[in-house]
Amino acid sequence: MQPLPQITLGQHSRAGPGGPNQDCHGAMLPAGHALAGKGIAMALADGISSSRVSQDASQTAVASFLSDYYATSEAWAVRRSAQCVISATNAWLHHQSQRSDARFDRDRGHVCTFSALILKGRMLHLLHVGDARLYRLHPQALEQLSNDHRVVLSPTESYLGRALGAAAQVEIDYHQWEATTGEVYLLASDGAYSHLDAPAVHAALSSTPDDLNGAAAALTALAQHRGSLDDATVVLLRIDALPAADARHPQLDRAGLALPPPLAPGQTFEGFTLVRELQHSARSQVFLARDDSSGSQVVIKVPGTELREDGAALDRFVLEEWVARRVDNPHVLKAWPCERPRQHLFVAMDYVQGQTLAQWMVDHPRPSLDTVRTLLTQLARGLQALHGREMLHRDLRPENLMIDRDETAKLIDLASVWVAGLSENAPRQPAEAPPGTLQYMAPELLLGQDGSAQSDLFSLAVLCYQMLSGQLPYGLACARVRSPRDMHTLRYVPLRHHRADLPPWLDAVLKKALSTEPARRQEAVSEFVHDLHAPGAPFHSMRSPPLVERNPVRFWQATTLLLTLLLLGMVGVQILRS
């Protein structure tokens, strides 16, 4: 099995009898990193015949897609990258139409259909606007995988329902599915597919099995021979090999890197001199080191004994630096900018002088709301930087957060980060054990559901609660959740039980962020931070909680006293009567 997919591609376009070819097609077969990170992309655009500029539109759409798609972040999922690029192209095309006479007549503008097929890992992704078609070839038939965005008025009259450049916004169909080795896909414009069928495709493929370009050319010729008057374009894709279903992330390349030998302070290692050990556990060994060339301090992390035989864990280990290199934010730990070739598997990160949040909480047992808010806002910015790149931190806990000498809070442990762009090489595996720390983990993760930005928000809110009160909002009960039923038994302990000096609205904000159901939480980390600074009317209208909630002991004492007096009174009345 290959670590990367292999395909054979054939494409051909033939202008119709009526003039210039308004179809455009293209494919990008990158090598190395780009292939691992972004996959193989094919695109087909078909201009509308009523417009004289639509060949410009289709060429622009294909060319800009194939170049810009590979310029998007590797952390992004295919869907987001492709949609971003296509939307930008759409906006540009639409703008071109608006600047010309076509603003009065859409049929003469920069308008085209657009379909892109991307193979990344084992997964195929289709992004589609318009009436080109993607087929999967079966022995007897062609299976259409795309929808035609064509509005049919009568057997002779129909028009394109959706197209690139037709409006300021475009709705893009998206499908993804797992490819199988040996499959053949056919992407064709309407001038081609309307005159082709499965036997024709099989015949073309069997006449030139090794030359798919020849087969594509034969098919376009056949379509026009059968009477097509439009431009005919055919893209044939055969899947020759796919990576194994359990293949590691090819992006996280650690081939050729040896596991480090046992290390001790004082030793030199890969151009660093180890100064002292910062942490040593079964999972990793962390050293403070000095870079011999620049003399600056750096943190070196090497895999611990337990990780050494676990390939998936080693991948996650490498992931930490991969993530740190792609997130540039003052509140996320940076990777060490080291370009030296490496012989060993290790992670080099910036050294942050300061203390962990865990230590900070010991030193500041009753911090003011303002102090906590300042730190939380910084951590939230770090989280937002991750979320914006379609990453989830998944392991927020006091030991993973540092506060440096300048009171800047940073996320330091990025080994559990989930990256959308890395997790889509293969269909979703059955949920593995969530990587976080149970006390801070959102309950939906404990039930094996997928995490979201709201799961990170939950952990952040737990931290906020713990910083202010030293306690956990649900005690240990939340960590013991095993079924949805357990989730309903969780009771939020109001923060004011621990600290009566905090404002009542704070409980409302935290309670919302700590809802057991993700949908009931704030929608994003930024909304939570905003609520902490400027609680909206709904939170303010919360009246001070009733006495029974604020001070249950006093309430029941008072009730008991009242009942006792009542009882005494009744007994007294009875005695007086008799």
Next chain:
Amino acid sequence: MAYLAPTEFVTKMIDAGESKLLMSTRDTLIRSYMGGAILALAAAFAVTVTVNTGNPLAGAILFPVGFILLYLLGFDLLTGVFTIVPLAVIDKRAGATWRAALRNWALVFTGNFGGALTVAIFMSIIFTFGFAEAPNAVGQKLGHIGEGRTLGYQSHGAAGMLTLFVRAVMCNWMVSTGVVAAMMSTSVTGKTTAMWMPIALFFYMGFEHSIVNMFLFPTGLMLGGNFTLLDYFIWNELPTVAGNLVGGMLFVGLPLYYTHYRRTAKRKA
């Protein structure tokens, strides 16, 4: 054979202790019930071997089989949680309080007792043909094991109580050393080898193990031992639990924690 350095496995011990505190009530009960039952079965097996061969060493050498089995299956014993749970509390893990530790111990005690009692009843049925006949040789041996280890201590008064307590301390010192040693290795053979010796040692020396006793004594009572339920609790089970706690916590968990973990810097600081 993969081997973890001491600092590495002490972190693992604390993590393991923390995870016990975070376990749901149901899981805690199931795992401790199964742990108690399998250990009881191993004890029944070891006594049978001893009676049939006439050699207590044979029984002691084979007894660890059951212990290793329950460890590898991830079941819990009171002696084990006595050792590792306090470490999570001392290390100030989030939410780890003595109250949570007591809850865990109470649940594990209940589960272990239930499991051991179930096996005690089943074995008594086997030894006596469903209480229809007098107990067989093994049954008689089990019936009288309990007498010496309750009334025997009682007859010595305070000195007896002290002996009982020290035997319980020694027991969990050995047993927990075995469990901790198992954490040093990452392979099944390594774990098995590491556990065998300390466990065989405690069984042969007749040290007092609270869960083994949860099987031996109820069986003894059912098979005609001359002591009462109250004798069993006051002159054996409760002091044994206390001794096991001291042995596991004071002689295994804390020394390792202070010598191998505390002196290392806590994290990137």
